[in-house]
Structures are given as structure tokens and as C-alpha cells.
Amino acid sequence: MTAKEKSSIYPIFGVGLSLFIVLFGLITAKQVSSLYFLGGTYLILLVTGFHKACFRIIIPVLIVSSVFGVLTYLINQSVPSAVSIVSRLLAIGIAVIPGMSIRPIDLTRNMNQINIPRSVTLGMLIALNFTPLLSREIRQIRETMKTRGAGSVINFKILYRAFLIPLVMRLVNISDTLSLSVETRGFTLSGKDYSVYKTVKPSVKDFIILLAVVICAVTAVIL
């Protein structure tokens, strides 16, 4: 089976876009216009090649934000507070979409091209590899807990031990192996003589996406 070839967005733009969505979403969370911004941004991402990530993320994000929105309303009896919490959670969820569409290799090469410190590159590289690993590890541990009779929620101490200890140990092992793997293949924090095999360049579409999201933000402020 062959792999997909390119990220949906110029990687650094993708990271910047994610940060912008989170920050703007959090700052304007108390206003209803924040929801317009987030809705507009979601639609922009949906029609510009991020549809797979959009469909994957929307249902869990809507469920989580609705649950917390309802809980906040029940506790505070305040609609603005509920809207605020929903906006914040939606902002975080939608911000993940550009990040999900970036291939680790494209981000690494992009960061190398623009001379971002190698420590940041290494961190991003491992973080991007970790996200899919984490969900796989959690699923596996939940399953083994059941097979060893430690899945009962009644015995919280065992539940905690059987979940947390294997998870922490696995994550430590995996991150150790990953960092050892990159180090034994010549990746150094102080390295200066590295090269880039395939140069990553921004396209017109990348600029259009950024511009559209900024227009969406400005419109939300004006409204």
C-alpha cells in the first residue's frame, strides 16, 4: 500500500493557523460572534481539503462541548457562561484540524528550511508521532485490564494502577525508543550541517486559506 504524498497545508502555516484559531476562539469566547468565527472557519477547512479531519473531529467535539455547555448552564444558570465554555472547547477542537493534516516529515523539513531550533523540531516530531500512538496504547491497556480482571470501576485503586502504570511505562518506553532512534540516525540538537531531501513550498491555496480565516475573524469582530 502506498502513502499519501503531501500535507493539506504548508506545515508552518498549519501550525500558525491552529494557534490563531485557539487564541482567537479563547479571547472572543464570551461573545456569540466567536461561534460565527468557529463555524466559518470549520466551513473553510471543510471545503479546502481538510474534509477527512473535519468529519473525524466534529462529532466528539460537539458531544464534549454540549455536555460541558449544559453542565455549565445547570451550575451557573447563565447562557453566556454556557456559550463561553462551548466556544472554548469548539476552538480547541477545530484548531486540531490543520495539525491533523500535516505529515511529520513535511513539518520537520519545513522547520529545517526556516532554521527553527532543532530542539523544537524534535519536540514537534515526537509529539506528532505520539498522538496516534497514545490512542492505540490506551485501547490496548483498557483491553488487557479486562483480561486480567482489573476493569471493574468499583475497585478504583486497582483500576488506577492497572491503567496508569502500564500507560506511563509504555509512553516512557516508546518515547525512549523514538528519541534513541532519531539520535542514532544522526539527529542532534546542535546539528548545523543537515540537509532537506524534498523542499516544502507554500502554494496559492495556503495563502487563500489563511486569508479566508482572517476575513472570517474580522467579520466576527465587526458583527
Add this chain to the structure above:
Amino acid sequence: MKKAVEFKNVSFCYNNSPQVLSDVSFTLNYGEITLLTGESGQGKSTVLSVIAGIIPNVAPGEISGEILINGESISGKPLSETCREAGVVLQNADSQIIHNTVEDESAFGCENFGFPQDRISRCIEVACNKTGLEKNMATRTLSGGQKQKLITASALATEQKILIFDEPLANLDVKFTLQLMRLLRRLADEGYCILIIEHRTDMIADFADRFLTIRNGKITESEKREVVSNSTKQIPDTSVYSAQKEILLKLKNVNFTVKKKEILKDVSLEVYKGERLLILGENGCGKTTLMRILAKLYKPTGGEYIQNILPSERRNKGSKKWFGKVGVVYQNPNYQLFMPSVKQEIEFNAFSPEYAREITNRFNLEKIADRHPQSLSEGQKRKVTLAAVLAGKPDLLLLDEPTVGQDYNSLFLITNAINQIHNETGSTIITITHDVRCADAFCDRAAVIKEGKVLNIGGKETAQEFFEQLSKEIQL
């Protein structure tokens, strides 16, 4: 023959720990495959770490003596320099893969070494040709054997001439083992220096030029026959229990499909109460999926699964009561260990504290009973997992590669302990293994799986035929 690596009176100990290497001297040459063997915990992986520069750059400790690579001392050199000479393929190739395609993964080291674009392109072509991989293959879809080849390809692309492999055969079937070993033999013939650290000496001996054994901190040169005779003997079957005629598990035309990919196709199988069924097949043929369906961890996407262990259990996924009667031992023991000591781990869900003690003794775990399970070696962890699951006296025991990473003595001990418990309890045991040495000892009947289908079911002779067929393919 040109020396690649030379150890001169090297001693090493991790901080505040007993000495692992004691006044060790040996050489590794270009054009040779050297096999390093020894019991678990003797320091084989430490040798790898010292050559690769992981010790003392990443893992600190006290090191003395001289280590030369290509005649130059590596003392004081950073890892980024030593790794330009020596490429390392660690135990779990899966965890070392970072990128999505074979091309990107192979290019990663070249980029770090600052190769220009056209040279990287050439190096990737050469590495892919040598390993038989296609550069646009997606890394997550590769089999275990292909992943080992990919990490090898990454080292070849960076033009490292010294290649070190840490237990490369741990999860490989005979076919992939042979492919990998033939590749390494070709590389050695082209002038590469290859060091393999492995317990499965039976699979490697014919390909290796030299044999080193590590024991009590010392490394000595051994003869091939000595290494082979010490670890290739078939383990005798000590089971005396006869299976009953009662059907315990029955699969009727079972299918299992994930994202339109058929993993199991029309599988029909009966498992009798008290029997030991061996499941055989190549990597990726569907053995583990079949075992997971039998364990009620997966629900079949078609067909019917009938079980008589807990007739009241109607759910497709196993309940707590079900897993009280069904013990599952996974390939990776790290998921199953969570108690603060080995003793508590075995006592957790044990039939009784006395039985837990008895099992501890049978698996020879008394000396490490107070240690934290996660602090043990992989081989020891696997023993503890087996002991912990067996202490629950399960009616059905499902073992997925229970002997991986074990030295011969441990392999012998584990096989006999399981059979002894089987004789006493009459439990039904289903085992997946690639290890020909213990296959017979785990087998009353064998089922051979190929491309998701049951190819053949029969008695011990079926397992023998399966391994004989493989051995014929080896000779070809």
C-alpha cells in the same frame, strides 16, 4: 580481514550497579556476520549500546578500557559522530519508525548527515534495491519483517558499514527470518560488518561466521557446534493429559473484516476440552486475530462462535466472569503488569495465595518476587505475565508467542511449567508460536493458517510437516 570494531579491556557498570562488562576484549571484522549470544540479563544489549555510542552519551555509567571503530578511539566522541559509523536496529523496529513512507524514513538519517539531495536520492534507491522494499510503501502497513528491513534500509542509506541488530528475530516467522538473514549475508559478503544479538541461534548459525558468548561479564569466542547444540534441541513434550471428546469452542464459517480487508475468511474450527491446540502460520496470516476472536476480544464480522466455557455468556465481548475463566497472555508483557511487586502481581486474581506461591516457584521467580515487575528484563516480564495468568487457574489459556525473547534455559523452564500445570488442571491451551524448538511440546493438534483461511488441521504431524515444509523452502 579489516577490523571494524575493537574492544580492548573494556569494563562497564551502570551507575551504582554491579559490573556488566568485565575486562572484555574482542574484535568485529568487515565482511563477517558475528553472532553474540548469552542468557537474558548478561549484558548483550550493553555491548550494542557501547558500540553505537549510546553508552556513555545517553545512558551514563562507568566505562574503562578502549573501544576503537575503524582504528579510532570513540572515547569522548558524541553520539552524532559514532552513529555515522555504526547503524543500530533496536529490539522493536515498530517503535523506531517515525515517518509515513519508506522513502522519507530512509531519507531521515541522510538529511541529518547533511547529504545533498541527489546523493540522498541515490542512497535511497540503493538501500531499497538491497532490501527489496519499494520507496512509496506506507510504513504503517508493513509487516514485522518488512519493518526490520526498513530500519536496515535506513542504515544502508546513510552508508553506515557497521550494522548491529538487537534480537531482530523476536517477532519474525521463519520465512521473514530467512529473508532478513539472506539479506544480511549478502551485505556481509559485500564487506559490511554485522553483529547480531539473538537467542534464536538455531535460525542464525548457518549464516554467521563467528560466534561470541557473553557470560558473567566476559565475552568469549565459541565454536558453532557449541552454540548450536546449546540452544537448538527440541524441547520434549511432557504432557500426559488426554483431551476429552467434548467440544469447548466452535467456530462456524467465521469471517473478520477491517476496512474492507478480509483478515479471516470462512474459518471453521473446533477446540476440544483439555487439548493443546497450536496455531501456525506466517506473519500477518491472521493467527492473532483468530486468537482474539476466541478470547472474545473481537466480535466476528460473519459466522458463528459457540463456546461451552460459560454457556450463560451471551455477549459478543468477554465479561469479567468470562475473563475469570479465560486467561490471555499477550505478545507484549508490558501491558499486563501493574502491581508493585512480582509477588503481588502473581497473587492478583490468583486461585489462592498458596497456589500463587506454587506458581512462583515453578517459574523460578522466587528471587525476584519483591522486585517491581516493570523493572525486569523483557524475558522476565513475560515469565511473570505467564505466571500471573496461570495462577488464576483458567479453563482456557490463550498464549500469543509466549517464548519470545527467552534464552534456551528459560524456554525449557516455561514450556515444562505450562505442561505440568496442564497435566494437573486439564486446562485447554491454544498457543501461537514461530519457535520450532517448543512447538511440539505445546501441541496435541495443530492448525495451519494461510491468508486468513485454515489450510490444514491435524495432530503433531501437521506441525512437523509445517516446519519441514519451511525448512525445505529454506534450503531452496
